[in-house]
Amino acid sequence: MRRAIIVSFLLLGSAANAQSDVCGMSSAFSQPDDGGKKSVAVWSDKSGKALLFADTMNINTDGTRRSYSVDDFWGEKTALNNLCNAMSDGCAGLTSDQLRTRRIATQQAKVNGWPAAQIAATKISPSIISFKNGKPCPEVDGYLVSATTLHKAGISNVCDILNYTDALAVPAIVLPKRASKGVATPFESRGAQIGDLVVTMSGDGKLIRYAVAGDMGPSKSLGEISLALAADLIGKTSSPANYLEVRGKKPYQGKGWHVGKTFTLIFPRTKNSAEPYMTRERIERDAAAAFQQWGGEKRLRACSAVYKPG
Known part of the structure:
Protein backbone atom coordinates (compact mmCIF):
# COMPACT_ATOMS: atom_id res chain seq x y z
CA MET A 1 0.00 0.00 0.00
CA ARG A 2 2.75 2.41 1.00
CA ARG A 3 4.65 1.62 -2.19
CA ALA A 4 1.53 2.31 -4.28
CA ILE A 5 1.13 5.70 -2.63
CA ILE A 6 4.76 6.59 -3.31
CA VAL A 7 4.40 5.55 -6.95
CA SER A 8 1.25 7.68 -7.27
CA PHE A 9 3.06 10.72 -5.88
CA LEU A 10 5.95 10.17 -8.27
CA LEU A 11 3.59 9.91 -11.22
CA LEU A 12 1.78 13.08 -10.18
CA GLY A 13 5.07 14.91 -9.82
CA SER A 14 6.19 13.69 -13.21
CA ALA A 15 2.94 14.88 -14.80
CA ALA A 16 3.26 18.29 -13.15
CA ASN A 17 6.83 18.62 -14.38
CA ALA A 18 5.71 17.73 -17.89
CA GLN A 19 2.98 20.39 -17.79
CA SER A 20 5.46 22.93 -16.47
CA ASP A 21 7.84 22.16 -19.31
CA VAL A 22 5.09 22.61 -21.91
CA CYS A 23 3.98 25.88 -20.28
CA GLY A 24 7.43 27.41 -20.10
CA MET A 25 6.26 30.27 -17.88
CA SER A 26 7.04 31.33 -14.33
CA SER A 27 6.10 34.08 -11.88
CA ALA A 28 7.37 37.50 -12.97
CA PHE A 29 5.74 39.89 -10.51
CA SER A 30 2.87 40.31 -8.07
CA GLN A 31 0.08 42.74 -8.97
CA PRO A 32 -2.01 44.36 -6.19
CA ASP A 33 -5.73 43.63 -6.54
CA ASP A 34 -9.01 44.62 -4.88
CA GLY A 35 -7.57 47.97 -3.86
CA GLY A 36 -4.46 46.34 -2.45
CA LYS A 37 -6.31 43.83 -0.25
CA LYS A 38 -4.73 40.93 -2.10
CA SER A 39 -2.24 40.28 -4.87
CA VAL A 40 -2.24 38.23 -8.06
CA ALA A 41 0.80 36.50 -9.56
CA VAL A 42 1.58 37.49 -13.14
CA TRP A 43 3.65 34.98 -15.07
CA SER A 44 5.91 35.52 -18.07
CA ASP A 45 7.64 33.25 -20.54
CA LYS A 46 11.41 33.46 -20.98
CA SER A 47 11.16 35.31 -24.29
CA GLY A 48 8.83 37.97 -22.88
CA LYS A 49 6.26 37.26 -25.59
CA ALA A 50 3.38 36.62 -23.19
CA LEU A 51 2.09 37.48 -19.72
CA LEU A 52 -0.43 35.34 -17.84
CA PHE A 53 -2.62 35.81 -14.78
CA ALA A 54 -5.83 34.33 -13.39
CA ASP A 55 -8.47 36.23 -11.45
CA THR A 56 -12.20 36.66 -11.01
CA MET A 57 -13.53 39.36 -13.31
CA ASN A 58 -15.35 42.62 -12.72
CA ILE A 59 -17.28 44.50 -15.41
CA ASN A 60 -16.17 47.59 -17.31
CA THR A 61 -18.87 49.60 -19.12
CA ASP A 62 -16.83 52.57 -20.37
CA GLY A 63 -17.12 53.58 -24.00
CA THR A 64 -20.65 52.32 -24.46
CA ARG A 65 -23.46 54.76 -25.25
CA ARG A 66 -25.42 54.14 -22.06
CA SER A 67 -22.76 53.68 -19.44
CA TYR A 68 -23.40 56.66 -17.12
CA SER A 69 -26.43 58.92 -16.66
CA VAL A 70 -26.80 61.90 -14.35
CA ASP A 71 -30.57 61.45 -14.26
CA CYS A 84 -20.22 56.91 -8.43
CA ASN A 85 -17.93 54.60 -10.41
CA ALA A 86 -17.02 57.55 -12.64
CA MET A 87 -15.98 59.70 -9.68
CA SER A 88 -12.44 60.07 -8.38
CA ASP A 89 -13.37 58.80 -4.92
CA GLY A 90 -15.91 56.22 -6.08
CA CYS A 91 -18.20 57.59 -3.33
CA ALA A 92 -16.23 55.34 -0.97
CA GLY A 93 -17.15 55.61 2.69
CA LEU A 94 -20.17 57.85 2.15
CA THR A 95 -23.26 57.32 4.29
CA SER A 96 -26.69 56.97 2.68
CA ASP A 97 -27.37 60.65 3.39
CA GLN A 98 -24.03 61.66 1.89
CA LEU A 99 -24.71 59.54 -1.19
CA ARG A 100 -28.04 61.28 -1.63
CA THR A 101 -26.29 64.65 -1.27
CA ARG A 102 -23.72 63.65 -3.91
CA ARG A 103 -26.48 62.62 -6.32
CA ILE A 104 -28.41 65.85 -5.83
CA ALA A 105 -25.26 67.96 -6.17
CA ALA A 121 -17.88 68.98 -5.76
CA THR A 122 -19.21 66.09 -7.85
CA LYS A 123 -15.71 64.56 -8.15
CA ILE A 124 -16.53 63.35 -11.68
CA SER A 125 -13.26 62.08 -13.10
CA PRO A 126 -12.08 63.47 -16.48
CA SER A 127 -10.15 60.24 -16.96
CA ILE A 128 -13.47 58.38 -17.17
CA ILE A 129 -15.95 61.00 -18.41
CA SER A 130 -14.82 62.99 -21.45
CA PHE A 131 -14.39 66.71 -20.75
CA LYS A 132 -14.19 69.63 -23.17
CA ASN A 133 -13.53 73.22 -22.14
CA GLY A 134 -13.50 72.16 -18.50
CA LYS A 135 -16.94 70.54 -18.57
CA PRO A 136 -18.35 67.09 -19.28
CA CYS A 137 -19.07 66.69 -22.98
CA PRO A 138 -22.69 67.22 -24.06
CA GLU A 139 -24.77 64.16 -23.30
CA VAL A 140 -25.57 61.69 -26.07
CA ASP A 141 -29.15 60.40 -25.83
CA GLY A 142 -29.22 61.29 -22.14
CA TYR A 143 -25.90 59.68 -21.21
CA LEU A 144 -22.48 61.10 -20.42
CA VAL A 145 -19.67 60.36 -22.86
CA SER A 146 -17.31 57.89 -21.20
CA ALA A 147 -13.82 57.59 -22.64
CA THR A 148 -11.53 54.58 -22.98
CA THR A 149 -7.76 54.56 -23.17
CA ALA A 167 -17.80 47.93 -23.99
CA LEU A 168 -20.95 46.34 -25.39
CA ALA A 169 -19.37 45.50 -28.74
CA VAL A 170 -15.63 45.04 -28.21
CA PRO A 171 -14.19 42.18 -26.12
CA ALA A 172 -11.58 43.90 -23.98
CA ILE A 173 -9.65 43.78 -20.72
CA VAL A 174 -8.49 46.56 -18.40
CA LEU A 175 -4.86 47.04 -17.34
CA PRO A 176 -3.78 48.88 -14.16
CA LYS A 177 -2.69 52.48 -14.59
CA ARG A 178 0.49 53.90 -13.10
CA ALA A 179 0.57 54.31 -9.34
CA SER A 180 3.07 57.18 -9.65
CA LYS A 181 3.51 59.63 -12.49
CA GLY A 182 6.46 58.73 -14.69
CA VAL A 183 6.92 55.28 -13.16
CA ALA A 184 6.01 52.43 -15.50
CA THR A 185 3.74 49.66 -14.25
CA PRO A 186 5.15 46.12 -14.12
CA PHE A 187 2.99 45.37 -17.16
CA GLU A 188 4.45 48.32 -19.07
CA SER A 189 8.01 47.44 -18.11
CA ARG A 190 7.44 44.07 -19.76
CA GLY A 191 6.06 45.62 -22.93
CA ALA A 192 2.32 45.25 -22.32
CA GLN A 193 0.38 48.24 -23.59
CA ILE A 194 -3.15 49.36 -24.28
CA GLY A 195 -4.06 47.98 -27.69
CA ASP A 196 -2.23 44.67 -27.27
CA LEU A 197 -3.93 41.41 -28.23
CA VAL A 198 -5.27 39.10 -25.53
CA VAL A 199 -6.57 35.55 -25.09
CA THR A 200 -8.87 34.56 -22.22
CA MET A 201 -9.87 31.11 -21.01
CA SER A 202 -12.63 30.27 -18.54
CA GLY A 203 -11.47 28.76 -15.28
CA ASP A 204 -12.88 25.36 -16.22
CA GLY A 205 -10.98 25.46 -19.51
CA LYS A 206 -14.11 25.04 -21.62
CA LEU A 207 -14.09 28.43 -23.33
CA ILE A 208 -11.33 30.36 -25.07
CA ARG A 209 -12.13 33.89 -26.22
CA TYR A 210 -10.07 36.65 -27.81
CA ALA A 211 -9.83 40.28 -26.71
CA VAL A 212 -7.79 43.48 -26.69
CA ALA A 213 -6.30 45.53 -23.85
CA GLY A 214 -8.80 48.36 -24.13
CA ASP A 215 -8.69 50.54 -21.04
CA MET A 216 -6.83 51.44 -17.86
CA GLY A 217 -8.22 51.15 -14.35
CA PRO A 218 -7.10 51.61 -10.74
CA SER A 219 -3.42 50.94 -10.07
CA LYS A 220 -4.20 48.44 -7.32
CA SER A 221 -6.80 46.39 -9.16
CA LEU A 222 -6.82 43.69 -11.80
CA GLY A 223 -9.38 41.50 -13.52
CA GLU A 224 -11.82 43.87 -15.21
CA ILE A 225 -13.34 43.13 -18.61
CA SER A 226 -15.83 44.69 -21.01
CA LEU A 227 -19.46 43.65 -21.15
CA ALA A 228 -18.81 42.10 -24.56
CA LEU A 229 -16.07 39.83 -23.23
CA ALA A 230 -18.12 38.96 -20.16
CA ALA A 231 -20.99 37.93 -22.43
CA ASP A 232 -18.60 35.72 -24.40
CA LEU A 233 -17.40 33.99 -21.24
CA ILE A 234 -20.74 33.43 -19.49
CA GLY A 235 -23.00 32.93 -22.50
CA LYS A 236 -25.11 36.08 -22.39
CA THR A 237 -26.86 36.79 -25.70
CA SER A 238 -28.47 40.17 -24.99
CA SER A 239 -27.36 43.41 -23.36
CA PRO A 240 -28.15 43.99 -19.68
CA ALA A 241 -31.14 46.17 -18.88
CA LEU A 265 -2.92 35.83 -21.63
CA ILE A 266 -1.51 39.12 -22.95
CA PHE A 267 0.79 39.41 -25.95
CA PRO A 268 3.02 42.47 -25.36
CA ARG A 269 3.98 44.74 -28.26
CA THR A 270 1.19 43.51 -30.54
CA LYS A 271 -0.79 46.75 -30.66
CA ASN A 272 -1.44 48.48 -33.98
CA SER A 273 -0.99 52.23 -33.43
CA ALA A 274 -2.02 53.25 -36.95
CA GLU A 275 -5.19 51.16 -36.92
CA PRO A 276 -6.04 50.13 -33.35
CA TYR A 277 -7.85 46.85 -32.74
CA MET A 278 -11.41 48.06 -32.16
CA THR A 279 -13.55 45.53 -34.04
CA ARG A 280 -14.32 41.98 -33.01
CA GLU A 281 -13.39 40.60 -36.44
CA ARG A 282 -9.84 42.00 -36.44
CA ILE A 283 -9.27 41.17 -32.78
CA ALA A 288 -5.94 33.78 -32.80
CA ALA A 289 -2.87 33.96 -35.03
CA ALA A 290 -0.68 35.24 -32.18
CA PHE A 291 -2.08 32.54 -29.89
CA GLN A 292 -1.28 29.72 -32.30
CA GLN A 293 2.23 31.05 -32.85
CA TRP A 294 2.77 31.12 -29.08
CA GLY A 295 1.63 27.53 -28.57
CA GLY A 296 -2.15 27.61 -28.64
CA GLU A 297 -4.59 25.72 -26.45
CA LYS A 298 -2.18 22.95 -25.48
CA ARG A 299 0.30 25.39 -23.98
CA LEU A 300 -2.32 27.55 -22.26
CA ARG A 301 -3.99 24.51 -20.70
CA ALA A 302 -0.60 23.31 -19.47
CA CYS A 303 -0.03 26.72 -17.87
CA SER A 304 -3.46 26.70 -16.26
CA ALA A 305 -2.65 23.34 -14.68
CA VAL A 306 0.51 24.59 -12.96
CA TYR A 307 -0.31 28.28 -12.39
CA LYS A 308 -0.17 29.44 -8.78
CA PRO A 309 -2.19 32.61 -8.04
CA GLY A 310 -0.08 34.00 -5.23
Whole structure:
Protein backbone atom coordinates (compact mmCIF):
# COMPACT_ATOMS: atom_id res chain seq x y z
CA MET A 1 0.00 0.00 0.00
CA ARG A 2 2.75 2.41 1.00
CA ARG A 3 4.65 1.62 -2.19
CA ALA A 4 1.53 2.31 -4.28
CA ILE A 5 1.13 5.70 -2.63
CA ILE A 6 4.76 6.59 -3.31
CA VAL A 7 4.40 5.55 -6.95
CA SER A 8 1.25 7.68 -7.27
CA PHE A 9 3.06 10.72 -5.88
CA LEU A 10 5.95 10.17 -8.27
CA LEU A 11 3.59 9.91 -11.22
CA LEU A 12 1.78 13.08 -10.18
CA GLY A 13 5.07 14.91 -9.82
CA SER A 14 6.19 13.69 -13.21
CA ALA A 15 2.94 14.88 -14.80
CA ALA A 16 3.26 18.29 -13.15
CA ASN A 17 6.83 18.62 -14.38
CA ALA A 18 5.71 17.73 -17.89
CA GLN A 19 2.98 20.39 -17.79
CA SER A 20 5.46 22.93 -16.47
CA ASP A 21 7.84 22.16 -19.31
CA VAL A 22 5.09 22.61 -21.91
CA CYS A 23 3.98 25.88 -20.28
CA GLY A 24 7.43 27.41 -20.10
CA MET A 25 6.26 30.27 -17.88
CA SER A 26 7.04 31.33 -14.33
CA SER A 27 6.10 34.08 -11.88
CA ALA A 28 7.37 37.50 -12.97
CA PHE A 29 5.74 39.89 -10.51
CA SER A 30 2.87 40.31 -8.07
CA GLN A 31 0.08 42.74 -8.97
CA PRO A 32 -2.01 44.36 -6.19
CA ASP A 33 -5.73 43.63 -6.54
CA ASP A 34 -9.01 44.62 -4.88
CA GLY A 35 -7.57 47.97 -3.86
CA GLY A 36 -4.46 46.34 -2.45
CA LYS A 37 -6.31 43.83 -0.25
CA LYS A 38 -4.73 40.93 -2.10
CA SER A 39 -2.24 40.28 -4.87
CA VAL A 40 -2.24 38.23 -8.06
CA ALA A 41 0.80 36.50 -9.56
CA VAL A 42 1.58 37.49 -13.14
CA TRP A 43 3.65 34.98 -15.07
CA SER A 44 5.91 35.52 -18.07
CA ASP A 45 7.64 33.25 -20.54
CA LYS A 46 11.41 33.46 -20.98
CA SER A 47 11.16 35.31 -24.29
CA GLY A 48 8.83 37.97 -22.88
CA LYS A 49 6.26 37.26 -25.59
CA ALA A 50 3.38 36.62 -23.19
CA LEU A 51 2.09 37.48 -19.72
CA LEU A 52 -0.43 35.34 -17.84
CA PHE A 53 -2.62 35.81 -14.78
CA ALA A 54 -5.83 34.33 -13.39
CA ASP A 55 -8.47 36.23 -11.45
CA THR A 56 -12.20 36.66 -11.01
CA MET A 57 -13.53 39.36 -13.31
CA ASN A 58 -15.35 42.62 -12.72
CA ILE A 59 -17.28 44.50 -15.41
CA ASN A 60 -16.17 47.59 -17.31
CA THR A 61 -18.87 49.60 -19.12
CA ASP A 62 -16.83 52.57 -20.37
CA GLY A 63 -17.12 53.58 -24.00
CA THR A 64 -20.65 52.32 -24.46
CA ARG A 65 -23.46 54.76 -25.25
CA ARG A 66 -25.42 54.14 -22.06
CA SER A 67 -22.76 53.68 -19.44
CA TYR A 68 -23.40 56.66 -17.12
CA SER A 69 -26.43 58.92 -16.66
CA VAL A 70 -26.80 61.90 -14.35
CA ASP A 71 -30.57 61.45 -14.26
CA ASP A 72 -30.35 57.67 -13.76
CA PHE A 73 -27.53 58.15 -11.24
CA TRP A 74 -27.67 54.66 -9.70
CA GLY A 75 -28.28 52.77 -12.95
CA GLU A 76 -31.73 51.63 -11.85
CA LYS A 77 -33.46 52.29 -15.18
CA THR A 78 -31.31 52.03 -18.30
CA ALA A 79 -27.78 53.16 -17.37
CA LEU A 80 -25.30 50.29 -17.21
CA ASN A 81 -23.24 51.75 -14.39
CA ASN A 82 -23.53 53.65 -11.14
CA LEU A 83 -22.24 57.21 -11.64
CA CYS A 84 -20.22 56.91 -8.43
CA ASN A 85 -17.93 54.60 -10.41
CA ALA A 86 -17.02 57.55 -12.64
CA MET A 87 -15.98 59.70 -9.68
CA SER A 88 -12.44 60.07 -8.38
CA ASP A 89 -13.37 58.80 -4.92
CA GLY A 90 -15.91 56.22 -6.08
CA CYS A 91 -18.20 57.59 -3.33
CA ALA A 92 -16.23 55.34 -0.97
CA GLY A 93 -17.15 55.61 2.69
CA LEU A 94 -20.17 57.85 2.15
CA THR A 95 -23.26 57.32 4.29
CA SER A 96 -26.69 56.97 2.68
CA ASP A 97 -27.37 60.65 3.39
CA GLN A 98 -24.03 61.66 1.89
CA LEU A 99 -24.71 59.54 -1.19
CA ARG A 100 -28.04 61.28 -1.63
CA THR A 101 -26.29 64.65 -1.27
CA ARG A 102 -23.72 63.65 -3.91
CA ARG A 103 -26.48 62.62 -6.32
CA ILE A 104 -28.41 65.85 -5.83
CA ALA A 105 -25.26 67.96 -6.17
CA THR A 106 -24.37 66.23 -9.43
CA GLN A 107 -27.84 66.63 -10.87
CA GLN A 108 -27.92 70.29 -9.84
CA ALA A 109 -24.52 70.89 -11.41
CA LYS A 110 -25.87 69.57 -14.71
CA VAL A 111 -28.97 71.78 -14.51
CA ASN A 112 -26.76 74.81 -13.86
CA GLY A 113 -24.54 74.13 -16.88
CA TRP A 114 -21.66 72.54 -14.96
CA PRO A 115 -20.10 75.52 -13.11
CA ALA A 116 -16.48 74.81 -12.15
CA ALA A 117 -17.06 74.81 -8.40
CA GLN A 118 -20.00 72.46 -8.70
CA ILE A 119 -18.12 70.10 -11.02
CA ALA A 120 -15.34 69.89 -8.43
CA ALA A 121 -17.88 68.98 -5.76
CA THR A 122 -19.21 66.09 -7.85
CA LYS A 123 -15.71 64.56 -8.15
CA ILE A 124 -16.53 63.35 -11.68
CA SER A 125 -13.26 62.08 -13.10
CA PRO A 126 -12.08 63.47 -16.48
CA SER A 127 -10.15 60.24 -16.96
CA ILE A 128 -13.47 58.38 -17.17
CA ILE A 129 -15.95 61.00 -18.41
CA SER A 130 -14.82 62.99 -21.45
CA PHE A 131 -14.39 66.71 -20.75
CA LYS A 132 -14.19 69.63 -23.17
CA ASN A 133 -13.53 73.22 -22.14
CA GLY A 134 -13.50 72.16 -18.50
CA LYS A 135 -16.94 70.54 -18.57
CA PRO A 136 -18.35 67.09 -19.28
CA CYS A 137 -19.07 66.69 -22.98
CA PRO A 138 -22.69 67.22 -24.06
CA GLU A 139 -24.77 64.16 -23.30
CA VAL A 140 -25.57 61.69 -26.07
CA ASP A 141 -29.15 60.40 -25.83
CA GLY A 142 -29.22 61.29 -22.14
CA TYR A 143 -25.90 59.68 -21.21
CA LEU A 144 -22.48 61.10 -20.42
CA VAL A 145 -19.67 60.36 -22.86
CA SER A 146 -17.31 57.89 -21.20
CA ALA A 147 -13.82 57.59 -22.64
CA THR A 148 -11.53 54.58 -22.98
CA THR A 149 -7.76 54.56 -23.17
CA LEU A 150 -7.93 52.66 -26.46
CA HIS A 151 -9.43 54.92 -29.10
CA LYS A 152 -9.27 55.71 -32.78
CA ALA A 153 -6.01 57.21 -34.00
CA GLY A 154 -5.87 60.99 -34.30
CA ILE A 155 -9.00 62.00 -32.37
CA SER A 156 -10.15 65.50 -33.27
CA ASN A 157 -13.33 65.52 -31.18
CA VAL A 158 -13.05 64.06 -27.68
CA CYS A 159 -16.83 64.28 -27.34
CA ASP A 160 -17.56 61.83 -30.16
CA ILE A 161 -18.50 58.55 -28.47
CA LEU A 162 -17.66 56.68 -31.69
CA ASN A 163 -13.96 57.37 -31.06
CA TYR A 164 -13.88 55.02 -28.07
CA THR A 165 -13.96 51.28 -27.45
CA ASP A 166 -17.60 50.26 -27.00
CA ALA A 167 -17.80 47.93 -23.99
CA LEU A 168 -20.95 46.34 -25.39
CA ALA A 169 -19.37 45.50 -28.74
CA VAL A 170 -15.63 45.04 -28.21
CA PRO A 171 -14.19 42.18 -26.12
CA ALA A 172 -11.58 43.90 -23.98
CA ILE A 173 -9.65 43.78 -20.72
CA VAL A 174 -8.49 46.56 -18.40
CA LEU A 175 -4.86 47.04 -17.34
CA PRO A 176 -3.78 48.88 -14.16
CA LYS A 177 -2.69 52.48 -14.59
CA ARG A 178 0.49 53.90 -13.10
CA ALA A 179 0.57 54.31 -9.34
CA SER A 180 3.07 57.18 -9.65
CA LYS A 181 3.51 59.63 -12.49
CA GLY A 182 6.46 58.73 -14.69
CA VAL A 183 6.92 55.28 -13.16
CA ALA A 184 6.01 52.43 -15.50
CA THR A 185 3.74 49.66 -14.25
CA PRO A 186 5.15 46.12 -14.12
CA PHE A 187 2.99 45.37 -17.16
CA GLU A 188 4.45 48.32 -19.07
CA SER A 189 8.01 47.44 -18.11
CA ARG A 190 7.44 44.07 -19.76
CA GLY A 191 6.06 45.62 -22.93
CA ALA A 192 2.32 45.25 -22.32
CA GLN A 193 0.38 48.24 -23.59
CA ILE A 194 -3.15 49.36 -24.28
CA GLY A 195 -4.06 47.98 -27.69
CA ASP A 196 -2.23 44.67 -27.27
CA LEU A 197 -3.93 41.41 -28.23
CA VAL A 198 -5.27 39.10 -25.53
CA VAL A 199 -6.57 35.55 -25.09
CA THR A 200 -8.87 34.56 -22.22
CA MET A 201 -9.87 31.11 -21.01
CA SER A 202 -12.63 30.27 -18.54
CA GLY A 203 -11.47 28.76 -15.28
CA ASP A 204 -12.88 25.36 -16.22
CA GLY A 205 -10.98 25.46 -19.51
CA LYS A 206 -14.11 25.04 -21.62
CA LEU A 207 -14.09 28.43 -23.33
CA ILE A 208 -11.33 30.36 -25.07
CA ARG A 209 -12.13 33.89 -26.22
CA TYR A 210 -10.07 36.65 -27.81
CA ALA A 211 -9.83 40.28 -26.71
CA VAL A 212 -7.79 43.48 -26.69
CA ALA A 213 -6.30 45.53 -23.85
CA GLY A 214 -8.80 48.36 -24.13
CA ASP A 215 -8.69 50.54 -21.04
CA MET A 216 -6.83 51.44 -17.86
CA GLY A 217 -8.22 51.15 -14.35
CA PRO A 218 -7.10 51.61 -10.74
CA SER A 219 -3.42 50.94 -10.07
CA LYS A 220 -4.20 48.44 -7.32
CA SER A 221 -6.80 46.39 -9.16
CA LEU A 222 -6.82 43.69 -11.80
CA GLY A 223 -9.38 41.50 -13.52
CA GLU A 224 -11.82 43.87 -15.21
CA ILE A 225 -13.34 43.13 -18.61
CA SER A 226 -15.83 44.69 -21.01
CA LEU A 227 -19.46 43.65 -21.15
CA ALA A 228 -18.81 42.10 -24.56
CA LEU A 229 -16.07 39.83 -23.23
CA ALA A 230 -18.12 38.96 -20.16
CA ALA A 231 -20.99 37.93 -22.43
CA ASP A 232 -18.60 35.72 -24.40
CA LEU A 233 -17.40 33.99 -21.24
CA ILE A 234 -20.74 33.43 -19.49
CA GLY A 235 -23.00 32.93 -22.50
CA LYS A 236 -25.11 36.08 -22.39
CA THR A 237 -26.86 36.79 -25.70
CA SER A 238 -28.47 40.17 -24.99
CA SER A 239 -27.36 43.41 -23.36
CA PRO A 240 -28.15 43.99 -19.68
CA ALA A 241 -31.14 46.17 -18.88
CA ASN A 242 -29.26 48.32 -16.39
CA TYR A 243 -26.64 48.34 -13.64
CA LEU A 244 -28.90 46.35 -11.33
CA GLU A 245 -28.81 43.46 -13.79
CA VAL A 246 -25.05 43.75 -14.24
CA ARG A 247 -24.65 43.35 -10.48
CA GLY A 248 -27.42 40.77 -10.10
CA LYS A 249 -29.38 42.94 -7.70
CA LYS A 250 -33.16 42.85 -7.15
CA PRO A 251 -35.14 42.15 -9.35
CA TYR A 252 -32.31 40.44 -11.28
CA GLN A 253 -31.12 38.01 -8.62
CA GLY A 254 -29.40 35.06 -10.27
CA LYS A 255 -29.06 36.92 -13.56
CA GLY A 256 -26.01 39.04 -12.80
CA TRP A 257 -23.01 39.33 -15.06
CA HIS A 258 -20.67 37.53 -12.70
CA VAL A 259 -17.54 36.11 -14.32
CA GLY A 260 -15.54 33.67 -12.24
CA LYS A 261 -11.89 32.72 -12.42
CA THR A 262 -10.53 33.50 -15.87
CA PHE A 263 -7.05 32.97 -17.29
CA THR A 264 -5.82 36.02 -19.20
CA LEU A 265 -2.92 35.83 -21.63
CA ILE A 266 -1.51 39.12 -22.95
CA PHE A 267 0.79 39.41 -25.95
CA PRO A 268 3.02 42.47 -25.36
CA ARG A 269 3.98 44.74 -28.26
CA THR A 270 1.19 43.51 -30.54
CA LYS A 271 -0.79 46.75 -30.66
CA ASN A 272 -1.44 48.48 -33.98
CA SER A 273 -0.99 52.23 -33.43
CA ALA A 274 -2.02 53.25 -36.95
CA GLU A 275 -5.19 51.16 -36.92
CA PRO A 276 -6.04 50.13 -33.35
CA TYR A 277 -7.85 46.85 -32.74
CA MET A 278 -11.41 48.06 -32.16
CA THR A 279 -13.55 45.53 -34.04
CA ARG A 280 -14.32 41.98 -33.01
CA GLU A 281 -13.39 40.60 -36.44
CA ARG A 282 -9.84 42.00 -36.44
CA ILE A 283 -9.27 41.17 -32.78
CA GLU A 284 -10.33 37.55 -33.18
CA ARG A 285 -8.36 37.06 -36.39
CA ASP A 286 -5.05 38.51 -35.20
CA ALA A 287 -5.27 37.32 -31.58
CA ALA A 288 -5.94 33.78 -32.80
CA ALA A 289 -2.87 33.96 -35.03
CA ALA A 290 -0.68 35.24 -32.18
CA PHE A 291 -2.08 32.54 -29.89
CA GLN A 292 -1.28 29.72 -32.30
CA GLN A 293 2.23 31.05 -32.85
CA TRP A 294 2.77 31.12 -29.08
CA GLY A 295 1.63 27.53 -28.57
CA GLY A 296 -2.15 27.61 -28.64
CA GLU A 297 -4.59 25.72 -26.45
CA LYS A 298 -2.18 22.95 -25.48
CA ARG A 299 0.30 25.39 -23.98
CA LEU A 300 -2.32 27.55 -22.26
CA ARG A 301 -3.99 24.51 -20.70
CA ALA A 302 -0.60 23.31 -19.47
CA CYS A 303 -0.03 26.72 -17.87
CA SER A 304 -3.46 26.70 -16.26
CA ALA A 305 -2.65 23.34 -14.68
CA VAL A 306 0.51 24.59 -12.96
CA TYR A 307 -0.31 28.28 -12.39
CA LYS A 308 -0.17 29.44 -8.78
CA PRO A 309 -2.19 32.61 -8.04
CA GLY A 310 -0.08 34.00 -5.23
